[in-house]
Amino acid sequence: MMLRTIAIAWLTIREAVRSRLLLSLTALLVGGLFGLPLLIAGDNTLEGQIQVILSYTTTFATTLLSITTLLTACGGLSSDIQDRRLYLVVTKPLHRYELWLGKWLGIMALNVALLTLSGFIISAMARHAIQASSDSIQHKRQVSEQFLLAREALRPLTPDWSQIAEEATQRLIKSGRVPDHMTPQAIQQKVIEEMKIQRFTIPPGGGVQFSFERPEGGPTGHALILSYKFDSTRPERSPVAAQWTISNASGPPEQVAVTNYPGIPANLVLEDNFSPGTNKITVAYQRLDSHSQATLIFADKTQEPELLITYGSFEMNLIRGLIIVLARLAFLTALGLSAGCLLSTPVAVFVAFFIIILIASAGYVESVATSGVFYIPHEGPSLEQTRLDRVVLHLFQFFNVVTHPLTELDANPLLSTGRVIRWQLALRALGLLAGLYGAITAFVGIMLFNRRELG
C-alpha cells in the first residue's frame, strides 16, 4: 500500500515541480516575505518594524499557502479526472483511498517545504532587522528580549473573592438593605462584581497593586515584561502620567515613570535582577496626575495586567506556530481533494471557498449562537422568534461548535506578540484539524470517490 501511495505522492510533487507551480509559488512567497516589510510602514520604531515582520509576514505566508493549497487540492483529482489521466491510474491495482491519500501526502509535502522556507525567512528577517538597526545596543537587546523569545503570561494573584464576598453578603442580608426578590447567590455575585470594579478603578492620584508568582525552575536571566492596558471613563484620550514600583522580597524596589494613553496596550521591560529563590513579584501602579478628572478602569474582567516571563526560544515557538498552520493546511488539502472527488475543478474551488468563507464568518455565527439574536433592529421592539428562527438558530449553534476550533487554533496573534505556543496547543491543532476534521472530510471524499464512475 505504501509503495503505491508514495508513488502517487511523488507524482504530485513532480507535477508541481515540472509545471513550475512550485517555482512560481516559491518566488511569490519569498518576494512577499521580503517585500511586505518594505511596503508596510510601521511606527518608525524598531518594535514596530519587528511586529510588522512577525505579524504581516506570518499572515501573508499562511494566507498564500492556504489559498494555493485549496486551489491545488481542488484540482488535484478533478483535473486528472477531466483530462482522463486518471483512467489509466485507476485501472491499476490500487484502492481509491490510496490515490486520495497519495495526493494529500504530495500536497502536504510541498506545504511542509514551503512552510519551512517561510519559517527560515521570517526568523532571519526579524533577527537581521534588530542587528541592522541603528538603535542603541541596550534597546536592541530589549526589543530582542521582547519579541524574539517565547513568553508565558503570568496572571496576577487574586484574592478568594467568594470568601470575602460571603462575609459581605451575610452582613448585607443581616442589615436588611437588599431587595426581597434577590437570592443570596445573586447578592453574592453582585458583591463580587462591585469588589472587582472597586479594585480596578483608579481615581486621579490613586493606585493599584498586583502580585505575580513565578513558577519554579523556569529559564532566568532574560528581561521580564509587564504588559498592561487601561481605559478611561472620559471620551478624550489624554495621556496619563504614573509610576510603577516593582519589588520583590530580596531587593530594593525599582521605580519607573511612565506616560500612557488609555486604550493602547503598553509594555514595560524589566531586568530580571531578582535574587534566586525569590518567586513573588509585586508591581504597584501609582497615578501622578491628581489634577485630572478622569477615572481609569485599569482592567476589565478579562484584561488584567500580565507579567511575561521567558518560556523558550523564538525559533521553537515559530516551529510550533508553523505546526498549527500546517494542521490548517492539512484540513484545507483534505477539503479541496474531497470537493474535487465529486465536482469539476471550478465548482470544487467555488464550494471549498464558500466553506472557507463560512468558517471565516465564525465570529458572527458565534455571536448569534450565544446571544440568540440574528440582528439588532435600529428602532422598534424586537420581534418574537418564529419556529424557523429557532431551527436556524440551532443550525448556527451546531455550526459554531464545528467552526470554533478552526478559528480558535490560530498561531498568528501569539507569534506576533511573542507569546508562547505550547506543544499541547500545536498537538491539539494537529489532532483536531488534521486528525479529526481532516479524517471526517477524507472519509466523505473517499466515499464519494469510490462511488464515482470515471467513464
Place this chain on the structure above:
Amino acid sequence: MGEHNELVIEARKLTKVFRDFWHRPKVRAVNGIDLEIRQGEIFGLLGPNGSGKSTTIKMILGLLHPTSGHLSVLGKSPRDVAVKSKIGFMPEESYLYKYLTAVEILNFYANLYGLSGKDKANRVENLITQVGLNAAKNRPIGEFSKGMARRVGLAQCLLNDPDLILLDEPTSGLDPIACREVKDLLLSLAKRGKSILICSHHLADMQDICDRVAILLNGDICTQGSVKDLLVNPDTLRFSLQSPPRETLSAILDYIERETGQRPLVDHAGRTLESVFIETVKRRPAVTS
C-alpha cells in the same frame, strides 16, 4: 486460438444506462449483451461510433458500473483491486502525464503494480526496447508524436505481464511497420495464453489477428462468432495455383463450365497495401544523421 478454455470475461444480460442529473434514463449504451472471452483468445469488438464498445470496455475495467446484468472478469467483480493486477489496458487516447519521461511514467505505473528494485528496472528497460523507444526514453511525453505516445501506452499495458489485455484502437496513430509489430506482438502474447480484447475500427487489423469478433450496434450484439466462420462464403469456392500456361487454364475453365454450367472468374492473387509498404520500407536502409 489457444488451447485453453477457461472463461476470462463473462457477461450475461449486461446493460448500461446513462442517466441525467435528475437520475432519469438518458441513453441505453449497452443493452443486455452476452459475451464470453476465453483464455488465449483474441477477441475483437467491432461497431460504429456510439455502438457501446468503449462503454463495455469501461465496465470490464471497473470504470463504469453496470446498470444490470452480470459481469465477471477473471472470475471476480471488475471492481476487485486484485483483479486489476492481472489486467493491462491501453486506452484509445494516450492519457499520460505529459511532463514525465517515458522511463519515469513506466516506473510510476510499475510502482502502482507493486514492482520494485531490479525486477522493475529490468521490466521497464525491456519494454522500452520492445516498443522501440530507446532513443527517446528520457524525453518528456509531451514532446512525443501520437505514435510514440501510443508505444508508451502499449508498454505500460504490458508492465505487469497481464493475463487479460484490453486494447482500445491499439494501432491508431501507428505507422504500418509499428502496426505490424504490434499485431505480431499480440499474436505472440495470445500464443503464451494471454487473453486479448480489442476494440477497433481498423477492420483489416482485426481480421488479421482476431480469433473471434462481435459486432455491436446501438448497444446490442448483432453478430458474434469466429472470424473464419464469419468471413467464409459457403456458396463460393476459390482455387489458388501458380499461373499455368494459357492452354491449360482454358481447358480447366472449359471443364468447370461444362460440369457446373457457370464460367468461373479468374484474376491474379492480390497483395495488401500493408505488405507492399513494409517490403518497400524494409528494402531501403534507414537514413542516419
